[in-house]
Amino acid sequence: MTESFPVRRPSGCPFDPAPEYAAYRRSEAPAKVFTPAGVDAYVISRYDDVRTLLRDSRLSSRLAPSDHVVPDADLDREAESGSILQVDGAAHKRLRRMLATEFAAKRLEAMRPWIAQIVDDRIVDMLKKSGPVDLVQEFALPIPSLVICELLGVPYADRDEFQERSAQLVRVDGWTEETQRASDELNQYIVGLVLAKQAERTDDLLSRLITRGEDLGTPLTLEELVTVGVTLLIAGHETTANMIALSTLALLRNPDQLALLRSDPSKVPGAVEELLRYLSVVHFGLFRHVTDDLTIGSSTIRSGDYLIAALSSANRDETVFPDPDRLDLERQAAAHVAFGFGPHQCIGQQLARIELQEVFTRLFARIPTLRLAVPFEEIDYRENTLVYGMTALPVTWDTPI
Template structure:
């Protein structure tokens, strides 16, 4: 369904497509066909959101990178024109510093940068390898078929982020259940609000414990900032909530969805199954990050000053939506973009964004995925799906895309 846009583009009466668009059921790994068609027409077009607002949709790679790096583009949800929430029931609100602008964004982000530095993350690799090997041992010793999401994909990032933050893994069911509700598109505002408050209260209590008795973990570092007067207790809790959600929900979905994509591309799966070359494994991770799209509803921004780009003038107060899944399929940057090719140099993808808001935890996510993709298929070489692709439930109903379950056997 679309209405008509007048006076904002060279063609004074062009249809305005609604966003988000539906993905084709037979192509669950690909962006919606409507997004591909818009990309072919040009890099910028107006779209209509559920509330009638009409932000700019940016569909090409070059323009997305340019705008993500432009200081006249704001991540602050309170800015005039910031694209509204994804649905009437989605709920609103800032999620710590990722929805702020500099200098406050930079000040808060610096407080938690050190644990995600590449050298610190690499020091965790042996521990992550032990976690992955231990879970594979349990898979091999257990019944078949098994849900790879529940038995493997969720526990890995949960164990890692719990270790990093200092959250007891014994409580993982509690925060996994609540974060699922928080990112579920069909959850009511009341359900989402309750889940958020429960996790925030839990983390606030842990921060209180660290204020009294510091330990060697990230929550203690955050608590130290509270003690020094650099953060309020609420800011510290919001920061911990962001790190907990970002640290396990996205990576867990990437593990399961990536495995399913590889099972659907057996020639590419064979490359990983038959190699112990860390360079090929690293290349595979980058290509899967390009090819898939866990965050699939777009990075939303507001224009603070007029910007001329691609023959258009984005006015102060305009909204922008940049969907990485279509930018990563831009044929000007990635030839034959709809083909999964693990030998491709895909390092320029925008799965983690670009500019000052580029994902803080990307070194950790990359390392975890390298360990998983470099281990699972070599240790279980006959791994296969235990049901047809059309029987797998995809998370069209969630802000973070993936699969609800992935039955596998071997």
């Protein structure tokens, strides 16, 4: 029997994935579900299976990672040129190789003091207000937005434009005229940005990509550069902003874990890994197209079928993470799959880690009385978007006398 794909988190527990996944993990055969896109797909829910399949060359990522939750998505379209999320094989390796230098650990670590200063500045700005404030708008969103603007060479003054449009593009309730308009406008904006950098190089990622491609004799086309720019602009702030806000809420709801973090700042890197595992903000999983027959458990999946790698389920697999529904900042959680796995694993994951580490090294140390300004039950969540999060997080604190 084919079930409907679970897209809702359990009522009253915003941190947990859909409850159906626990039953899926206990079954020998992967569950077959009917997706909002109008096709059947097999849900891969166990940790080991997810990791195995995400590195299997018989799975294509030519579809957008979460097209299965978009009603009437065009699943027959070709991969978009320059989309590191959609292309496979040699085309993907070429893009990944060109971007790898930009996201190398040494380069990103050199940015850490600057990122720490951004965090400090946002805290100072918040403390100038009498409260309550919306942590999403005043803190969680500006930090990754400033970082990705600096990285790409996007003027920060333009942030409202791309934030509004990217918020529309990560919605999953259908491709509307508003969505098309947001897509067209964001693409036009990045076209102008790329053309300006082709004419005059500056010290930013897009300029270096242009130069690197020319030096290698395989220059990126305008279309490829624009797609890379749009992808990084959206992915570079949507995921991290929602992780900052949702992690803050999770810590406030688990005061014993927050106390542990505040008592020993050396635990921050491990705590960030556990928060990534526990929250899994890419909550619909990754959509893949099967290009050759393969076997999962007792089932044979045929070429032409679709799979969903349920990252949030894999990160709650009790055979890998004991008592998985508990937030435990002392857990060894670095093997989570919150960033995916295999050749398409998130290229910007180390940048996200640095941002999160600097946030949770500073936020509660600088504002020790930070707390919710509304009842927990009144917080609204964004469940119809590719990246799970909140519409707002009202917080307040005690002002020193």
